[in-house]
Amino acid sequence: xxxxxxxxxxxxxxxxxxxxxxxxxxxxxxxxxxxxxxxxxxxxxxxxxxxxxxxxxxxxxxxxxxxxxxxxx
Numbered sequence: 001x002x003x004x005x006x007x008x009x010x011x012x013x014x015x016x017x018x019x020x021x022x023x024x025x026x027x028x029x030x031x032x033x034x035x036x037x038x039x040x041x042x043x044x045x046x047x048x049x050x051x052x053x054x055x056x057x058x059x060x061x062x063x064x065x066x067x068x069x070x071x072x073x
Contacts, residue, residue, distance in 0.1 A: 008016060034041035056063035 004010065008019070011019075029035045034044070056066065
């Protein structure tokens with residue numbers, strides 16, 4: 001099979017431009033889940049990164065391990 005472009009690269013140029021032009025535009029409030037449910041937002045804020053194991057700034061060993069794995073997964 002010849003090397004064919006797939007996905008975004010395989011689209012015609014006009015469609016690529018239309019999609020790319022949407023980048024950086026704000027999502028309307030009515031489509032944002034936290035704007036609809038303040039309790040959900042509050043719960044997420046209280047949870048922080050605790051349930052997911054925190055962020056890499058708090059665990060250098062975990063960050064190093066993730067970096068070593070690179071994009072293998």
